[in-house]
Amino acid sequence: AQKVTQAQTEISVVEKEDVTLDCVYETRDTTYYLFWYKQPPSGELVFLIRRNSFDEQNEISGRYSWNFQKSTSSFNFTITASQVVDSAVYFCALSENLEYGNKLVFGAGTILRVKS
Amino acid sequence: NAGVMQNPRHLVRRRGQEARLRCSPMKGHSHVYWYRQLPEEGLKFMVYLQKENIIDESGMPKERFSAEFPKEGPSILRIQQVVRGDSAAYFCASSRDSGAHFRLFGPGTRLTVL
Numbered sequence: 299a300q301k302v303t304q305a306q307t308e309i310s311v312v313e314k315e316d317v318t319l320d321c322v323y324e325t326r327d328t329t330y331y332l333f334w335y336k337q338p339p340s341g342e343l344v345f346l347i348r349r350n351s352f353d354e355q356n357e358i359s360g361r362y363s364w365n366f367q368k369s370t371s372s373f374n375f376t377i378t379a380s381q382v383v384d385s386a387v388y389f390c391a392l393s394e395n396l397e398y399g400n401k402l403v404f405g406a407g408t409i410l411r412v413k414s
Numbered sequence: 415n416a417g418v419m420q421n422p423r424h425l426v427r428r429r430g431q432e433a434r435l436r437c438s439p440m441k442g443h444s445h446v447y448w449y450r451q452l453p454e455e456g457l458k459f460m461v462y463l464q465k466e467n468i469i470d471e472s473g474m475p476k477e478r479f480s481a482e483f484p485k486e487g488p489s490i491l492r493i494q495q496v497v498r499g500d501s502a503a504y505f506c507a508s509s510r511d512s513g514a515h516f517r518l519f520g521p522g523t524r525l526t527v528l
Contacts, residue, residue, distance in 0.1 A: 302456075333516055343457075343505060343519040389456055393516065401447065401470070402516060404456035 300325045302392050304405035311380050312413050319375045319408045321390030327351075332366065332373045333391040333402065343389075349373065380412045418508050418520035419488075426526045427496045435523045438488040439508030446489040448481060451503040451522075460504075463489055496527045 301324040311317045323332065334346040347357065349366055357364045361378045377384055387409050391402045419438040427433050439446050444465045449457040450473075462470040463483035474481065478496075483489040493500055503522045 304456075331516075341503065341524070342521045345517050345519075348516060391456075391516075401459035401462065401473070402449075402457070404449075404458070406454075406456045 300330075300392050300394060300403045302390050302403055302405035304388075304390055304408050306408045307406075308409040308411070310411040310413065313382060314379050316376060316378050317380050317410065317412075319377075319388050319390075319410065321373045321375065321405060323371050323373065323390070323392045325392060325394055327394040329394070331393045333393070334364065334373075334375050335389045335391065335404075337387040337389065337407070339386070346375075377410075380410075382412050382414050385410055385412045417518055418506060420504075420506060420520035420523050422523060423521060424524050424526070426528060428528050429497055430495050433493040433496050433500070433525055433527075435491040435493075435504050435525070436488040437491070437506035437508070437520055439506075440518065443508035443510050445509045445511065446483050447507045447509075448489070448491050449505045449507070449519075451505065453502070457505060460491070493525075496525075498527050501525055501527045 303322045306320055309317055330351045332349045336344040336346055347364055354366050354368055363376045365374045387407045389407045390405045393400050393402050418440055421436050425433055437446055446463050448460040450460050451457045459473040461474050461481045463481060465483055466485050478494045480492045503524050505519050505522045507519045
């Protein structure tokens with residue numbers, strides 16, 4: 299069965315600090331996809347990234363970076379030089395593949411509070 | 415091109431009433447997924463529908479919940495005889511084909527049961 303664990307319930311940082319959000323997953327499949335979403339206080343769900351299981355290359359997008367480690371089943375998310383606008387709940391999710399009808403399995407989320 | 419639309423955005427019901435949540439997929443999309451987010455939890459899959467068909471309802475509670483996606487019009491998630499535990503945010507996502515629904519979710523409907 300698939301499972302996503304975000305052990306950090308809540309993290310507080312001061313603006314400009316770097317912060318890493320942890321995500322550990324379980325799956326029996328060799329083909330799977332990992333995702334990160336942001337849910338700001340307004341409540342909508344914003345897609346941030348998708349990564350497939352065959353691509354372990356780390357990715358950087360502006361202040362965001364993702365570290366995918368298959369050996370430890372982790373897909374961690376780092377925000378560099380955090381800003382108040384980064385305050386949100388962040389969800390990691392897993393899908394065994396993107397074929398017919400496959401749903402996303404979400405972690406419980408990490409609340410990030412960035413203080414000025 | 416409008417994204418996935420959900421209405422109402424907020425819905426208040428008293429215990430025992432019915433709640434009807436609507437999801438209009440993006441234009442050209444014929445696949446809809448519903449997820450529920452209970453307070454302080456992540457989203458959990460409920461049901462996957464194509465036009466006029468329920469494909470996977472493995473996440474739907476056995477009683478009081480139903481979903482449809484008619485040939486014309488939005489997808490409807492219906493909750494009969496609501497209870498306080500149904501209070502949650504309900505999100506839908508759509509896709510053109512079977513796989514890629516992950517990218518765009520609707521804004522959600524926040525249901526409060528008094």
